Amino acid sequence: RIQRRSASSSRSLLATYYLEVQIREEPPSTLSGNNLALSVATYNLNAEIINRYQSGNLTEQWQNDPVLNATSIIEFGVQEPQNQTTAYLSMINQLVIERQPGICRERSPCETQPVLIARDSAGHIITKLGSNDQPWQITATIIGSPGVGVVGGIANYSSGQSQFTTFGINATGTYQVQFSIITPRGIDSSFVTNINLTSDSSSITVALPRITAKQDVDIDVISKNEIFNLTTAIVDQKSQVKLDNIAWNTFTWSAAVSLYGSLQHQSNGILIQNLSSTVIINPQSGTITATNLAISEVGAYIIKLDITTSNNQYSIPFTSNCIIVKENSTTLNAITSSPSSNITYQGDYDKFVTAGTLETLHCTIYNYLTVVKKLPLNTNIILAKGSVNVYYEMDTGASANRSQISSGCSELASDPNGINDLVLSNLTCAGTQYTVKSSSISSSSSSSSITASNAGLIAGVVVGVCAALALLAAATYSAYKYKKLPSSKVAGQFNELYEPLERPQLGNAATTNPSNIANSSSQQ
Structure with missing residues (x-):
């Protein structure tokens, strides 16, 4: 949108005009590798026009033109390729640090990442700088310490702020960092220094890495x-x-x-x-x-x-x-539907996750089933929350396997405290429900133990209410757990x-x- 001032003997009148320019590619008659090059050229031109306006370069050239200087640009909107909405742009005037980086350790991302914002001449925060596919970027450099560098030192500007996520410094000590705009496409490098689009941080102390x-x-x-x-x-x-x-x-x-x-x-x-x-x-x-x-x-x-x-x-x-x-000679199958064998243990699943011992529990239960109880599993096991659910399948084809399943699952049902920090409350083996022996651990001596009277209630809640969600998660998870190992891992x-x-x-x-x-x- 442009505005023209016309003079009269009594007053000055303002006239407003809307100027719309469309830049588009004609549909290609044939598809070829050249189509991509044409698209790239269009995206680059789109980015350059946006950059020239937001840097002030377009406005400056407009004012210096002998024909156009009777008018001025008062609003600039753009509808970018593959986008159906119009974004109204602002010209950058200042780059400021909104949040200082902090709690930094050598070669590691600072726990407090820096946030920088761009403002226009009226002090308003600029939401968007650059095109959608080529946003403006901010870079960080160390001031006055040759040989010391930054990690994660370049970030896009979008949604009204910089997007630093891994910024850090690669040496211990105390430093100051300068943040500046990287010169965008189609703009002279003097643009950054002329407008002074830099901002210096306060002192940053960098400790040894953890x-x-x-x-x-x-x-x-x-x-x-x-x-x-x-x-x-x-x-x-x-x-x-x-x-x-x-x-x-x-x-x-x-x-x-x-x-x-x-x-x-x-x-x-x-x-x-x-x-x-x-x-x-x-x-x-x-x-x-x-x-x-x-x-x-x-x-x-x-x-x-x-x-x-x-x-x-x-x-x-x-x-x-x-x-x-x-x-x-064995092939472990994937669990692709509701498994016929599952176990519910009363215990705190999240405790194992927090302690980082879920994989240890996985190995312990697998060995307990296959080595101690000698059950013929033909899948891996899947652990799921609620309290701790275990899903698996067994090979029931041979009569010897069926006999071992019967004896092994009977032993399992009579050993509710077979896994540390867990108490067995529900057991189904190859579609057969087994009665679980009451735990020998009293509720007063262990937070994870249960009494015989409430075992059925808890198991009922777990099996009756949570089974559908847990099985769905288990089936999804199994698709990942049983993918074929690449040759680089198994030579x-x-x-x-x-x-x-x-x-x-x-x-x-x-x-x-x-x-x-x-x-x-x-x-x-």
Whole structure:
């Protein structure tokens, strides 16, 4: 919308005009690779026009034009490609820090992320800067400290503010940060300095990082003696954001791999390593990979990595997800419908989630069912909330299996306290409901125990009210849990297995030979 001032002998009159310009592509006669190039050109032109107005460049050139200077732009709206609404734009006048960054640790995202807002000449917050597909960006740089940089230092501007999510500083100390607009498409670089679209932070103190390890990719099911690799990443403890470079000091990293030996119910397999087994540490990518591992017997296992630095600054105990080991000839099925076997335990599901021990519980229950009670499961188990529900299927084809199911489930029903911190309240095996023996733990001695009189009521609520939702969640979850492992995680079978001279105690494995531990960024 433009406005023209016309003079008369008595007064000045204002005339308002609406100028609409359409930029569009003609429909192509044939589809080809050139169509994409034409679309990109249209999007770029759209972004450039928006940028020229919001930077003030278009208004300045309009005023300097000998014909157009009798008018002025008083409103500028744009309907962008693939959008049916008109957005009215503002010209930027100021960039200010609305929220200072704070609680920062070296190489990790600050707990308080910076928020910057743009204002027009009237002081109003500008909601949108740039086009939808090419929003303006804000960058952060350290003032007066050469060699010190930022992580996550570029953010889009949208919804009336910057969108920093991983901003941090890569060195300890006290610093000041300057935030500035990155010169947008079609605008001269002097635009940022001429309008002074920068804003300096207050002093930011950066402490030592708090880090932990997180599994890069879960390993759900492998076969007995099948080779696999386990990769972990060093992450910020608070945000769980991966640290891309862990070589920020003179120390080196090392790691030892073994089987986690503290499961309540364990299988009798050992962790096997051959002559090519090693631990590869890639400081640049921040990953630690234990390679060429295998497990000797069926069951459920957790791999343990003890990660340390040479100066003892960091010692990180890491445990993997629950890994199911099956016979080579066995295929574990996916649970795709309402399972015929399920267990309800009274206990606090959220407590296991909060403590980070849900995978430990998964392995414990799986081994309890398959190793202790010898039930012929032909699926993995699925844990679901309410209180703790366990879903699975069993192979009922052979008569020997049916006999084992009958005896194993009878034993299970008579052992309500078989899993620590849980009390069995409901049991269905292959479609048959079993009567559960009353718990021997009194309600006064354990918050998770139940009495015989209220067991039926609680089980009824869990089974009758929550079963439909829980089973739906279980069926959805199973599609993820049983996906085929990629070849990068399971490389093949061992041709030669190297058994230890002395069999280790149950659940323990020989740690990686220190001579095989590599501190190399060239290996993956």
